[in-house]
Amino acid sequence: MATATGTHKHPNYMMIFWWLAALTVVELAVIFLPLSKLTIGVLLVGLALGKAALVAMYFMHLRFEVRTMGLIAVTPLVIATLLVFLLLPDGFAVDHKSFTKKPAASAPAKH
Amino acid sequence: MSQAAVHSAVEPAETPLTPESWGKLGMWVFLVGDAIGFGTLLASYGAMRATSADWPSPYEVLGINLTAFMTFLLICSSVTMVKALEWLGRGDRIRCRTFLAYTAIGGAIFVGLQAYEWSKLIHEGLHINGNIWGSSLFGTSFFLITGFHGLHVTGGVLYLLAMIRYVTNRPDPMASYNAVEIAGLYWHFVDLVWIMVFTFMYLL
Numbered sequence: 416m417a418t419a420t421g422t423h424k425h426p427n428y429m430m431i432f433w434w435l436a437a438l439t440v441v442e443l444a445v446i447f448l449p450l451s452k453l454t455i456g457v458l459l460v461g462l463a464l465g466k467a468a469l470v471a472m473y474f475m476h477l478r479f480e481v482r483t484m485g486l487i488a489v490t491p492l493v494i495a496t497l498l499v500f501l502l503l504p505d506g507f508a509v510d511h512k513s514f515t516k517k518p519a520a521s522a523p524a525k526h
Numbered sequence: 527m528s529q530a531a532v533h534s535a536v537e538p539a540e541t542p543l544t545p546e547s548w549g550k551l552g553m554w555v556f557l558v559g560d561a562i563g564f565g566t567l568l569a570s571y572g573a574m575r576a577t578s579a580d581w582p583s584p585y586e587v588l589g590i591n592l593t594a595f596m597t598f599l600l601i602c603s604s605v606t607m608v609k610a611l612e613w614l615g616r617g618d619r620i621r622c623r624t625f626l627a628y629t630a631i632g633g634a635i636f637v638g639l640q641a642y643e644w645s646k647l648i649h650e651g652l653h654i655n656g657n658i659w660g661s662s663l664f665g666t667s668f669f670l671i672t673g674f675h676g677l678h679v680t681g682g683v684l685y686l687l688a689m690i691r692y693v694t695n696r697p698d699p700m701a702s703y704n705a706v707e708i709a710g711l712y713w714h715f716v717d718l719v720w721i722m723v724f725t726f727m728y729l730l
Contacts, residue, residue, distance in 0.1 A: 425608070425611075425612045425615070428605055428608045428609065428612070429605070431605075432601060432602070432604075432605045435601045436598065436601060439594065439597055439598065439601070442725065442729060443590065443594055443729075445729075446585065446590075446729055455730075456730055459725050459729050459730055460725065460730075462725070463721055463722055463724075463725035463726075466721045467718050467721050467722065470604065470714055470717055470718045470721070471714075471718060474604050474607070474608055474710075474714040474717070475710075475711055475714045475715070475718075476707075480545060481545055483545065484545055484550075484551070484554055487551075487554050487555065487558055488554060488557075488558065490558055490562075491558050491561035491562045491565050492561075492565075494562055494565060495561075495562070495565030495566075495568070495569060498565065498566065498569040499569050499572065502569055502570075502572065502573040502576075503576075505573055505576065505577055
């Protein structure tokens with residue numbers, strides 16, 4: 416919450432900075448790990464969300480705001496997650512092999 | 527009545543659920559709309575990539591050394607932004623302006639590096655309507671999303687320069703605290719979005 420002068424409490428910004436820098440280094444290291452693409456993807460998204468949460472909570476002072484602001488701030492994340500789930504079926508519905516095996520020019524069309 | 531109401535620069539909160547500053551609430555609402563825009567762009571990028579058979583490997587085409595540095599630069603600029611606010615809260619307008627200037631310089635360097643990256647990639651064969659590595663939508667989405675973010679950074683640099691003038695014109699440091707904090711929200715949002723763009727477009 417704001418103080419009597421309208422200013423916020425100021426957390427240890429340098430600590431947040433080192434956390435963000437360290438998480439970025441971890442992100443760069445993760446892509447070279449001998450793990451499956453899915454595992455690497457989950458790790459990268461988790462790290463990115465962690466960094467975003469640090470920026471929002473401490474740099475944007477969301478941690479010190481009223482709950483209404485937090486609810487407003489979370490809205491796009493909820494909508495984006497819904498959008499991803501809505502679009503997921505498209506990814507599964509496409510047969511990627513159909514792109515790679517192009518029919519020969521002289522081959523008759525199959526119906 | 528809220529304690530913050532004792533200062534004229536911060537409006538009184540009407541209820542415990544409403545913030546002290548309506549300007550801050552307005553900026554949050556704007557940022558939420560902007561975040562939905564970026565979220566839609568990134569989700570569409572994911573959908574296009576998932577349904578494409580010849581999507582190039584972003585890591586191999588784009589490289590990450592330069593963009594990793596650009597990420598670090600934006601994180602540094604976020605720190606200088608909060609430092610500017612912290613100094614203003616302590617009543618030091620000169621240090622506040624100095625840190626605002628550092629933040630603007632960081633943003634300007636970021637935009638310059640992005641222009642360099644774009645020109646290098648265009649020279650190598652990545653275009654908005656096609657490329658030599660695979661799906662043409664790869665280039666389209668890359669230039670659209672990074673360009674949209676770059677425009678935000680450019681706008682942020684201009685906003686910061688305006689804030690330096692705003693602080694300069696107000697002898698009472700507290701008279702500009704709320705406005706600088708609102709500008710900071712915008713700048714940190716630009717940093718936050720880049721964290722997502724860097725992960726989804728360069729690393730994944």
